Amino acid sequence: MTESSFIEHKSFARVGLLGNPSDVYFGRTISFSLGNFWAVVRLEPSKDLIIQPHPTNDLVQFDSLDHLVGRLENEGYYGGVRLLMAICKVFYRYCKENKIELNGGNFTLSYDTNIPRQTGLSGSSAIVCAALNCFLDFYNVRHNIEVEIRPNLILSAERELGIVAGLQDRVAQVYGGLVYMDFDKESMDKLGHGKYTPMEIGLLPPLYLIYAENPSDSGKVHSTVRQRWLNGDEFIISSMTEVADIALEGRTALLEKEYTKFAELMNRNFDIRRRMFGDDALGSMNLEMVEVARRVGAASKFTGSGGAVIAYCPDGPSQVKLLEDACQKAGFIIQPATVVPSFLKDVDLNSICPPVPSN
Numbered sequence: 001m002t003e004s005s006f007i008e009h010k011s012f013a014r015v016g017l018l019g020n021p022s023d024v025y026f027g028r029t030i031s032f033s034l035g036n037f038w039a040v041v042r043l044e045p046s047k048d049l050i051i052q053p054h055p056t057n058d059l060v061q062f063d064s065l066d067h068l069v070g071r072l073e074n075e076g077y078y079g080g081v082r083l084l085m086a087i088c089k090v091f092y093r094y095c096k097e098n099k100i101e102l103n104g105g106n107f108t109l110s111y112d113t114n115i116p117r118q119t120g121l122s123g124s125s126a127i128v129c130a131a132l133n134c135f136l137d138f139y140n141v142r143h144n145i146e147v148e149i150r151p152n153l154i155l156s157a158e159r160e161l162g163i164v165a166g167l168q169d170r171v172a173q174v175y176g177g178l179v180y181m182d183f184d185k186e187s188m189d190k191l192g193h194g195k196y197t198p199m200e201i202g203l204l205p206p207l208y209l210i211y212a213e214n215p216s217d218s219g220k221v222h223s224t225v226r227q228r229w230l231n232g233d234e235f236i237i238s239s240m241t242e243v244a245d246i247a248l249e250g251r252t253a254l255l256e257k258e259y260t261k262f263a264e265l266m267n268r269n270f271d272i273r274r275r276m277f278g279d280d281a282l283g284s285m286n287l288e289m290v291e292v293a294r295r296v297g298a299a300s301k302f303t304g305s306g307g308a309v310i311a312y313c314p315d316g317p318s319q320v321k322l323l324e325d326a327c328q329k330a331g332f333i334i335q336p337a338t339v340v341p342s343f344l345k346d347v348d349l350n351s352i353c354p355p356v357p358s359n
């Protein structure tokens with residue numbers, strides 16, 4: 001590689017379509033890679049190892065104290081630099097432990113993203129996933145790191161930072177396309193990862209993404225439910241099993257193109273989340289996004305832990321128009337969700353262990 005050449009990778013946002021958040025609890029999910037938004041990471045060989053702060057997402061220079069405080073209040077303290085650093089560490093450690101040699105010298109990493117922040121569209125893991133892909137090519141180790149393991153590395157980088165998250169986002173981002181995922185405890189314990197089965201993206205009906213430009217409610221609500229689950233709370237455990245079953249039933253519904261059933265499952269998925277997490281934790285704006293869609297008869301649920309909603313209009317274009325008008329009136333942004341086909345190449349696929357058939 002010459003000094004001037006660079007490697008660039010794009011990772012897309014993702015939609016947790018059915019079964020989330022049971023991925024965090026040995027459940028099942030169906031998720032897809034969302035073409036509407038993406039993060040890009042660029043790696044350029046350089047003399048020193050440099051992690052470049054993003055000009056607007058990692059601001060350290062402000063017009064005034066007012067500007068600084070406003071910025072922290074709206075966007076929080078963190079940007080993408082810590083994510084890039086964490087994946088450097090996790091990748092290095094993994095390669096060292098697995099005796100994968102890293103020859104290539106130093107580099108400069110930079111990133112950009114248009115994924116709306118903290119909207120449950122997995123903006124954080126998109127940055128991490130794109131960086132990991134740059135490393136796989138820069139060090140020419142794509143064939144050494146199994147594709148099923150890559151989501152674990154992305155998750156570990158975020159766990160390093162104390163970000164509470166599950167695997168489904170990272171699987172969708174590593175695989176692309178539409179993926180059915182089974183995180184049953186036995187395989188997770190035995191294989192160290194779930195069973196991931198790509199599905200035909202043409203099975204999906206037209207879907208719509210709804211989100212708010214400036215979400216005021218925090219969707220970071222996993223901790224209490226997680227603690228209850230760890231404490232053996234029967235209601236949470238049985239509810240998570242119900243959510244996991246929705247992905248299983250949803251897979252059949254999609255394969256058989258039973259879209260009325262699919263709509264029912266989307267609604268049921270959110271209703272169970274609401275019972276488990278409670279309205280206060282989910283936040284009024286997030287609930288309103290779901291309700292706006294339901295009021296026109298659309299099926300709706302969160303794409304992740306809150307901030308954005310995915311909706312399906314079983315009655316077709318006239319209902320879509322009603323939904324668009326209702327969203328506009330409520331001040332929400334709505335756009336058709338585009339699905340990115342799988343982008344795994346032979347070198348990635350050859351590292352795949354065949355999935356164990358699921359029931």
Ligand SMILES: Nc1ncnc2c1ncn2[C@@H]1O[C@H](COP(=O)(O)OP(=O)(O)O)[C@@H](O)[C@H]1O
Nearest residue numbers: 057078079080113117118119120121122123124
């Ligand atoms: N647009 C962004 N630009 C820079 N960093 C981001 C961005 N979005 C997320 N991050 C980083 O990821 C961390 C966690 O984001 P998270 O709450 O998981 O949002 P999401 O649900 O979109 O992934 C943030 O604290 C920040 O460090």
Ligand SMILES: O=C(O)[C@H]1O[C@H](OP(=O)(O)O)[C@H](O)[C@@H](O)[C@@H]1O
Nearest residue numbers: 020021120121122165166304305
């Ligand atoms: O609660 C969920 O559905 C998801 O929440 C997290 O994703 P996020 O984009 O940060 O909202 C988590 O990482 C996922 O595994 C959950 O399914």
Ligand SMILES: [Mg+2]
Nearest residue numbers: 122123124125
């Ligand atoms: Mg995230």
